Amino acid sequence: MPATATFSASPKLSEPLGLFGGTFDPVHFGHLRLAEEAVAHLDLGSVRWIPAGQPPHRGQPQVTADQRLAMVRLATAGNERFSVDAAEVEAAVPSYTVHTLERLRGALGDSRPLVLLVGADAFAGLTGWHRWRELLALAHVAVSHRPGFPVEAASLPDELAAEFGRRRLHAAADLKTAAAGGIITFTMTQLAISATQIRKLLRDRQSARYLLPDDVLDYIQTHSLYRNP
Secondary structure: OOOOOOOOOOOOOOOOEEEEEEOOOOOOHHHHHHHHHHHHHHOOOEEEEEEOOOOOOOOOOOOOHHHHHHHHHHHHOOOOOEEEOOHHHHOOOOOOHHHHHHHHHHHHOOOOOEEEEEEHHHHHOHHHOOOHHHHHHHOEEEEEEOOOOOOOHHHOOHHHHHHHHHHEOOOHHHHHOOOOOOEEEEEOOOOOOOHHHHHHHHHOOOOOOOOOOHHHHHHHHHOOOOOOO
């Protein structure tokens, strides 16, 4: 796989496919809002959610990968622009984004624009990701940020700042002119919700209502998830 992508103007390709990976431990309204606003701001055809099976950069989640997958399916049901990819959960190996992108490229071909959705904090740490430069050969990267806090090259590691300056896109339409290689940012509604916060509330037997979908909360309660051992 080449280390860099050829990024040049070309005829419009098919609708960009957003890719949203994460542990989703558990999935909540912050995740859902990011995906929803990415569709609107970036003119994506759809978003494919990809729950991590064995996240390599953190400890094993308290609940199983199958349970996290089930919660993502419940949360995204009813939105015709959302689909769920279970391949990382079903694989018996650590979940690395570059491997997932290689798999999707093999399945979808070289011409479909793929857009990897990440938050600003995750993007700032991109150079620590496995084979991070190859991610940009396989997909565009779309970085969500809080209103009033744009992504600035000065706040990024030198290597990433250089890539950001060289690859930055300023219009969603540019995502359709190449299959990969660009970096675009978009503002999303700030929701002060975190999976860590939700897990703590549930562990302490406090209410997490209105932080995540009712179907997900019902699943958590039915299966007694996130409680103290």
